Amino acid sequence: MWLGLSVFCQISFSQAKIAGKVQAPDLSPLQDANVLLLKAADSSLVKGTTTNRDGQFAFSDIGPGEYRVLFSGIGFADKYAESFTLQASDLDLGLIPMTSAATQMAGVTVSARKPLFEQKLDRMVVNVKSSITNVGATVLDVLERSPGVIVNRSAGTIAMAGRDGVLVTINGKMTYMPADALIQYLQGLNAANVEKLELIPIPPAQYDASGNAGMINIVLINNPDEGFNGNAAASMAVGPMEGTQPMASINMNFRKGPLNVYGSYSFSRLAQLQEGHILRTIEKPDGEHTVETITDRDPFQRNHDYRLGLDYAINRRTVVGFLVAGYNHKWDMEAQNYSYLKVNNKIDTTISIANQEINYWRNWMANANISHTVKDGESISFNIDYLQYKDSNPTEYQQQYTDGEGKYLFDQNMNSGKETVINIWATQLDYTRKINEKFSLQMGAKATISRFSNDVLVEKEENGQWVPDMDYTADYSLRENIAAAYVSADFTLSPKTSGKAGLRYEHTTSNLGSDQKANIVDRKYGNLFPSVFISQVVGSNNRLNISYSKRITRPTFNNLAPFLIFFDPKTFISGNPALQPAISHNFKLDLLLKKLVFSVGYSYEKATIGDFQNEFDTANNVQTIVAQNLDKSNLFQFMATLPIEVTPWWTSNINLGVYYQEVSAHLKNGQVKEDQWYYTISGAETFRLPKKFTLELSGYYQSKSLFGVAVFNGLGALNIAVQRKICKDQVSLTAGVDDLFSSGNKWVFYSEFPQEKVSSHTSIQVSYRMYKVGVSVRFGNKLLKDKRERATASEDERKRVQ
DSSP, X not given: OHHHHHHHHOOOOOOEEEXXXXXXXXXXXXXXXXXXXXXXXXXXXXXXXXXXXXXXXXXXXXXXXXXEEEEEETTEEEEEOOOEEEOSSOEEEEEEEOOBGGGOOOOOOOOOOOOSEEEOSSOEEEEGGGOXXXXXXXXXXXXXXXXXXXXXXXXXXXXXXXXXXXEEXXXXXXXXXXXXXXXXXXXXXXXXXXXXXXXXXXXXXXXXXXXXXXEEEEEEOOOOEEEEEEEXXXXXXXXXXXXEOOEEEEEEEEEETTEEEEEEEEEEEEEOXXXXXEEEEXXXXXXXXXXXXXXXXXXXXXXXXXXXXXXXXXXXXXXXXXXXXXXXXEEEEEXXXXXXXXXXXXXXXXXXXXXXXXXXXXEEEEEEEEEEEEETTEEEEEEEEEEEEEEEXXXXXXXXXXXXXXXXXXXXXXXXXXXXXXXXXXXXXXXXXXXETXXXXXXXXXXXXXXXXXXXXXXXXXXXXXXXXXXXXXXEEEEEEEEEEEEEEEEEEXXXXXEEXXXXXXXXXXXXXXXXXXXXXXXXXXXEEEEEEEEEEETTTEEEEEEEEXXXXXXXXXXXXXXXXXXXXXXXXXXXXXXXXXXXXXXXXXXXXXXXXXXXXXXXXXXXXXXXXXXXETTTTEEEEEEEEOSEEEEEEXXXXXXXXXXXXEEEEEEEEEEEXXXXXXXXXXXXXXXXXXXXXXXXXXXEETTTEXXXXXXXXXXXXXXXXXXXXXXXXXXXXXXXXXXXXXXEEEEEEESTTSOTTEEXXXXXXXXXXXXXXXXXXXXXXXXXXXXXXXXXXXXXXXXXXXXXXXXXXXXXXX
């Protein structure tokens, strides 16, 4: 198929040379500037190079056609040469003067191939489409491969730079999702819908202060081209343990005159058998008591995601916009569990548990916005959002008890259910003014109103009748209001020194109650959150960045609301209404040596929220898994991002991290202090082969580290893919293998409490190797137009649904 299509699309042409020289603002030759040769029609990348010590560059063996050239460098504004027509003869573009970044004007958005990782002043950018192993992947897969990001699918958490409490936003919009809903959403979102990920360890003041580990912003595709255009993608993956993963997506955009209409839809269905093992041991006077659970699970997840938006320019200064988006995700699992209650390694009781669980999340949101440019350098915008989440989570348990010799004792059937509804209203007003070339000011205010209800039912079958267990059955409601205001300034102190400083104030009121008890939680508190960034250019192509911010992690809605989920009759997951917010102070130093990035950081957090921590009732050998406040935690980190062009056809992107964690806590089972050194490595090796083939190896590994006061073992994955572009690069064909050694999602946790003589060990394999093929097609007009960049009022809210 590839051979036939390539013959059909093949074009022959003669060759020519394009050359020129790049000059710094002080008129000296600019070495190591990036030079990209782009097609004028669609800005796709033809070739890339860097300037030599004399500022010179050259592209050889270029065919006739319409081209343009993009010049960029650290500390300098991007510059585009005028489009030109190349004939058979060589072309000299002459002298190209660059200007400092402080005087950069708004440019044209291009679709050139970007580096996989880009370091900005306050964030690391992961360009999703620059890695072919991301074809047929989900956004959760891409996050796992990103620098410093750890996805714990078993516990439903995402950590960055060694710390939990990441704020995940979509196009800058807070998600407000519960942990299981967020993981489910990201696992169902096709990476083909995503333009880039922004990893922001210290977010500036205009963003919510939530998320002690910083912020991950997922930027969905929004095509800026004139006319009708878009792209469609489809993939299929299969693997052992009955693994299947069909995915399809389409993004479309229509832009004409003052009107822009855009939308996207994606579908996926993920299925693969899972295996798990839980072992808990308690030392008692009469010997060793253990509970061992073996689980075989057969889950699938079906996902629909959609987005439809419209922007209309009333005049050249005023734009209004509307956006509707949502998803429908259903996770369904059948499982067979066996729990063995042992004394001195001899089985006392066996419990066979057949259960079926459904976790069915639905979401929709609507946004209206208006932005107005008062004059050049001065603008104001207003957003109003409404979001609704609904979750149905019924679970059935059919339990059969036998004694140590396998003789039947009795049956016990039980149901649990949870109906969750979350309604959120958010409004935001932002004002920006450029005072002069060296100083600009931003300020704004935001109000968020959240209403959460959680109707929990636990019932047991007795004599053919279902009887509610009133110890665990109740209807909970949470009301939370957050009011915020911020001021922020960008400034240039000298041609080589610039910065950003901001101050944000947030006031929170929270009230949690139930139909049985009012004011379970009733809090009012306010906090100031400063942030500062300083950037210093060192030499011609190096930069030093220093940053600090204060952040807060509020308890998620589900963590606060009391509930109970059963693993077996001796193991539960529960909520904790006593959880308090955690406050952190974060420091970071970045050194950019040309394209290489080295970072050191330190974070101190008080009242750290540890998700999925263990509590033990030693008298009854019962384990409760619950979020808890730890006393404090310290994190020291070193990170390096090493993009290296080994040869013109081999590009290497390596990310290294070394961390030291300290955690202390007073828990129900005693005081605990833990510390741990660990390291991470991730990256991609890309090989550009003849005839438009590309081969890529990507992967990640994390050594043993801490999860609250628990320890989990190291894990990692290796992925491989090959891609060929055909039909004038409009069609991409990809084949590959994800998680080649089935090592990426085997999660092993353990915790020990010597004072109580208790230990717990959990192991679960949630996915295995997958073989995949995919196709992506770009269609429509490719005339570039400026893209409207905007965020909505609820950018920072969605993660609170966790």
